[in-house]
Every structure is written in C-alpha cells, then in structure tokens.
Amino acid sequence: MPPTMKPLQPFRMPPKAPSKIGVPPDPSTTNPGQATSISLNQPDTLVQSFTYVTTASVETQVLYTADRPWVQVTLALETGGPVAVGVQSTLQPVSNSPGILLPNSGEPRTFWIAKGNKIYISSTSVNRVTVVISPLPWLQQLTALLTAVFQTVQALLSKP
Amino acid sequence: MGYPQPNSNNPVLQQSLDFFRLKTIIASSGDMYETEQTSQFVAIGPDSDIARANVAYYDPNNGPSFLSTAEISNRRGMNGSLYSQNVGGGLYQPSGRQGRTLLYPVDIWDPNYLPTGFSGGDTIFRYNPIFDIIQYFRQPPSFETARSDRLYTLQTGPAGRGNNWLIFPCYGRSWMMIQFTNQWVDPTTFEVRGVNFTIETGSPALLSPQDQETSLIASASYNQGLGVSKVINSSVGEFDALAVNITTTVGAPIIALKILMSDYGR
Numbered sequence: 001m002p003p004t005m006k007p008l009q010p011f012r013m014p015p016k017a018p019s020k021i022g023v024p025p026d027p028s029t030t031n032p033g034q035a036t037s038i039s040l041n042q043p044d045t046l047v048q049s050f051t052y053v054t055t056a057s058v059e060t061q062v063l064y065t066a067d068r069p070w071v072q073v074t075l076a077l078e079t080g081g082p083v084a085v086g087v088q089s090t091l092q093p094v095s096n097s098p099g100i101l102l103p104n105s106g107e108p109r110t111f112w113i114a115k116g117n118k119i120y121i122s123s124t125s126v127n128r129v130t131v132v133i134s135p136l137p138w139l140q141q142l143t144a145l146l147t148a149v150f151q152t153v154q155a156l157l158s159k160p
Numbered sequence: 161m162g163y164p165q166p167n168s169n170n171p172v173l174q175q176s177l178d179f180f181r182l183k184t185i186i187a188s189s190g191d192m193y194e195t196e197q198t199s200q201f202v203a204i205g206p207d208s209d210i211a212r213a214n215v216a217y218y219d220p221n222n223g224p225s226f227l228s229t230a231e232i233s234n235r236r237g238m239n240g241s242l243y244s245q246n247v248g249g250g251l252y253q254p255s256g257r258q259g260r261t262l263l264y265p266v267d268i269w270d271p272n273y274l275p276t277g278f279s280g281g282d283t284i285f286r287y288n289p290i291f292d293i294i295q296y297f298r299q300p301p302s303f304e305t306a307r308s309d310r311l312y313t314l315q316t317g318p319a320g321r322g323n324n325w326l327i328f329p330c331y332g333r334s335w336m337m338i339q340f341t342n343q344w345v346d347p348t349t350f351e352v353r354g355v356n357f358t359i360e361t362g363s364p365a366l367l368s369p370q371d372q373e374t375s376l377i378a379s380a381s382y383n384q385g386l387g388v389s390k391v392i393n394s395s396v397g398e399f400d401a402l403a404v405n406i407t408t409t410v411g412a413p414i415i416a417l418k419i420l421m422s423d424y425g426r
Contacts, residue, residue, distance in 0.1 A: 053173065056196065056246040079172050080198030080297035082243055095243060104200060104241065104298060124246050125196055126169040128176065 048133040054083055054123035060091045063121040063131065066113045069143055070136040073111045073119055077102035078128040083121065085109070091122040102129065112136070168195035168295065180295040181205060182263060185288045188271055189359065192264040196244050199261065200299045202230075203237035205292030206308045211332025211423075212266035213293055217242045218250045218259025226259065227252050231266055232293075234307045234332050234423050239299070263293050267331045267400060268357040273371055275325050275353065275403045283320035287312075289329040307332075307423055314417040317348065317406040326404040327355075333421040334394040336402070338377065341387030344413035350388060350406060351379035354399035379405065387416070393425055 052063060063085065064073055077083050084091040086099020094101075099120070102109055111119060121129070166184065171177035182193055183205060202215050211234045219228035230238045245251070245259035252259050269289055278284065310333070318324035330336060342348040354376050358369040374397060377390055406415065 058248045078176070078297075079178070080200055080241070082198065093248070104198070106298065124248065125198060125244055126172050128172055 046135060048131075050131050051078075052121065052129045052131050054121065054125070054127045054129065056123065056125050058092055058124075060089060060120050060122040063119045063129075064133065065118045066115050068135060069115050071113060072134045072136055073113060074108050074132040074134070075102060075111075075119075076106055076108040076130045077104055078106065078130060080104050080125075081123070081127060082125070083123045083127050083129060085119060085121050087113075087117065087119065089118075089120055091120055094122055094124050097122070165193060168197045172197065172297075178297045179300075180297070181292070182295070183207060183290065183292045186210070186265060186269055186291045187288065189265060189268050191291070192262055194244075194260045194262050195295055196246050196260055197295060197297060198244060199238075199242045199295040199297065201237055201239050201296040202232055202242070202263075203294050203296070204232060204234045204307060205294045206306075207290055208234070208292035208307055209287075209289035209310070209329040209331060210265045210267050210269075210291045211307070213291070214262075214264055214266050215242065216262040216264070218245045218252065218261075220250070223253075225253055226250075261295075263295075265289075265291055268359060269329070269400075270357040270360070270371060272360075273327065273355065273357060273401075273403075275355075275405070276373055278323070278325065281320075281322035282325065283318060283322060284325040284327065285318060286327040287329060289331070309423075310421040312417070312419040314415060317344075317408060317413040317415045317417075319411040321409065321411055323405055323407050326406065328402040328404065328419060328421075329400065330402055330421050331400055332398065333423060334398060335422045335425045336392040337389075337418070337420045338392065338402075339387065339389040339416075339418045340377075340382070341416040342382040342384055342413070343415055344408065344410070345384050346409050346413065347381045347383050348406060348408040348413050348415060349379055349381045350377065351375075351404070352377040352390075353403040353405075354392075354397060355401045355403050357400045373403070374399070376402070391426070 075085055081102060081104045082094050083102045084094045084097035084099045085102060088098050091097045091099045166182055168180040171180050180195060180197055204213060212231060214229045214231050215238050216227055216229045218226055220226060222228045232238050242261050244261045250259040251257060312328055338352055340350045354374040356372040358371055360369060376392055377388055
C-alpha cells in the first residue's frame with residue numbers, strides 16, 4: 001500500500017508574544033484586578049532587564065506593574081541621583097521622599113511584589129536606573145499548591 | 161566659553177559615563193557653566209590651566225540667596241552629594257533661577273592684557289587657558305586631583321618683525337623650566353615676565369588696577385647657538401601667566417623653546 005501523503009499546509013508563523021524586555025509595562029493596559037491563574041507545572045521563568053532613564057520632573061511615574069504572581073524587582077542607580085522609588089503614587093519631593101532614595105553608590109535595592117502591585121519612580125534629574133525583574137518560581141508554585149489545597153478543602157466543605 | 165555650552169546630561173544619555181567632563185577654553189573670567197547632574201565629587205581635570213574653580217550649589221540653609229560655594233583647586237576636590245535643583249522648588253534668590261550646580265573659574269584671565277611697552281607694530285599671541293573640571297556621578301575610587309605637567313615646545317618664533325609676545329597661562333604652577341636657544345643666523349631677543357592679572361575696572365588706566373609684571377628672564381639678545389635656561393620655583397613666585405617676548409629682525413626665526421610647568425617642585 002503506497003504511503004499516503006498529506007497535502008502541504010501553508011506555513012504560518014506562530015503568533016509572536018509581545019516583548020516586554022526594555023519596555024516598562026503600560027499601566028493603562030494592565031489590569032491589576034484580573035483573576036490570578038497560577039500554573040503548578042509550568043512556573044514562569046521569564047527574566048526581564050532594561051534600563052530606565054528618568055527625566056527631571058515633578059511627576060511620579062509608574063516604573064513597573066506586576067503582571068505575574070510573584071516577582072523580584074531589583075533596582076540599581078548608575079548615576080548620581082536623586083531617584084526615589086516606592087509603592088506610593090506620589091514620591092515628591094524627591095529629596096525628602098516618602099519612598100526610598102536609591103543609593104548613589106550603585107548598591108541595588110530589591111522588592112518582592114505580588115501581582116497587581118506597582119512600583120513608582122520619581123527624579124529631579126536625568127538618571128539611569130537598571131531594572132531586573134525576576135520570577136520567583138518556588139513562591140509561585142507554593143502559592144499554586146496552597147491555592148489548590150484551599151480550593152479542594154473548600155469544595156469538600158461545600159458538599160452537602 | 162564655547163557654544164553651545166556642554167550638556168551635562170549627554171554623558172548619561174548618550175555615553176553611559178559616570179562623570180561629566182567640562183573641558184573648554186575660557187574667554188574671560190566671567191565664564192560660568194551649569195550642570196543638571198548630581199555630583200559626588202568635583203575635581204580639577206588633568207588638562208586644566210585653571211588651578212582654582214568655584215562650585216556653587218543650592219543650599220536651603222544659606223539664605224537669603226540659598227547659594228553656597230566651595231572652592232576647589234588642583235590640590236583639593238569637593239567630596240559630597242551636590243544635588244542640582246532642576247525642577248520645582250530650589251530657586252536661587254533674588255534671581256529666581258533654578259538652583260543648578262554652577263562651575264566657574266576663580267583664577268583671573270585678562271583677555272585684553274598687553275605687556276608693558278607694547279606698542280604699534282608689536283604682536284601678541286595668547287594661549288587661552290583651558291578650564292577642565294570633572295564632575296563625578298559616583299565617588300571615584302581614588303581622590304587624585306593633581307594636574308598633568310604642561311609642556312610647550314616651539315621650533316619657530318612668531319612671524320612678526322616687531323616685539324612678538326606669547327602668553328602662556330601658568331596658574332598654580334609651583335615649578336617651571338624655561339629653556340631658549342636661538343638657532344637663527346640673526347640675533348634674537350628673548351625675555352620672560354611673570355604676570356599676575358587683576359580685574360581692571362575701566363578707564364582711565366591711572367585710576368584702575370593694573371596687571372602685575374615680574375621680570376623672570378631679563379631682555380637680552382642671543383646670537384646663533386646661544387640661549388638661556390632657567391628654573392623658576394615657588395620661592396620666586398607663582399604667576400597667572402608667562403609673557404614671553406621673542407624679537408628678531410626677520411619673521412619666524414628658527415628657535416628652540418621649551419617651557420615645562422608642574423604643580424610639584426623638583
């Protein structure tokens with residue numbers, strides 16, 4: 001029996017995921033209230049790194065909006081500052097900020113944040129800030145495991 | 161002052177440097193520069209002719225002007241965080257200008273200086289001083305602020321046939337070596353004066369402070385193959401500039417002139 005041959009299918013590129021490297025998430029397109037979907041088997045391992053350049057402004061900007069269950073955000077100032085960061089939406093005045101000032105020695109500062117939280121930034125001069133966003137797979141899996149256990153217990157208790 | 165004025169943000173945006181270097185030729189003592197960056201250390205740069213500079217910064221504790229100054233020199237930098245006030249509050253008074261960090265020479269440069277006895281037909285060539293100052297965005301690993309030695313070497317004299325004056329800035333140099341040899345067939349006159357500039361307040365000259373001159377090498381004529389050599393140290397004096405006269409009956413004589421200046425004695 002001759003082997004059957006499948007007709008050639010037109011090749012289609014898989015849909016390209018939007019790159020987040022080098023581009024801080026736009027807070028207007030991020031929904032902090034969306035339902036958390038946590039996978040136990042496929043932890044998120046994507047690492048983002050970029051340089052954020054501040055401008056001299058009296059405004060406070062959103063540096064990052066967490067769009068994953070748990071991430072570690074590491075910030076390091078490469079220039080003289082002053083650069084204030086924090087979870088408050090208003091960080092002015094920078095020199096007496098309610099947030100924290102990034103040390104001008106270049107020493108990194110680390111935040112562990114959960115999905116939906118934001119990190120804000122403000123400066124009165126032009127500065128370079130390196131940003132590294134790392135996932136926390138073990139914390140993500142732990143959260144997923146606890147969620148699964150909680151949902152199972154809840155389902156058992158809800159049975160008549 | 162060179163135009164456009166150097167932008168202190170360019171090293172951050174374009175070059176990813178951790179310092180802003182202002183290296184420019186000044187035109188007058190009134191030249192003033194500003195920076196929008198924060199400095200952790202400010203020092204005189206290695207190529208600077210200017211030995212002393214002022215760093216002015218916004219200081220909310222120093223009213224009513226809110227401006228404080230720190231003088232740095234070839235032996236002393238300014239260590240500490242100086243924030244430029246670029247937006248919002250932090251205004252110098254009474255001007256109401258943003259409290260950016262200002263950098264300007266303390267040493268006096270007289271662009272109109274003419275040596276005593278200068279007359280019609282004489283020529284003067286000025287080496288305008290270089291203002292080299294470095295603003296570090298982070299504390300540098302070492303605080304070496306000394307300047308490099310400055311070396312001038314001439315193999316041909318000026319082309320003018322009258323008195324030809326050359327002005328070499330030497331602010332803060334505590335040791336100098338001057339060596340001159342006439343290699344032209346005709347006799348050449350050579351003279352060196354040390355000059356300290358003053359801010360001349362205007363005319364009439366008799367009522368205005370005048371630049372001071374000190375004879376370092378007296379005027380003398382040297383035949384071919386002859387010359388003079390002299391070491392000038394701080395016991396003789398420190399000067400703002402050297403005024404060197406090279407005069408001959410022909411234009412552009414062949415000479416050998418070496419001037420070496422140093423911040424350190426030998």
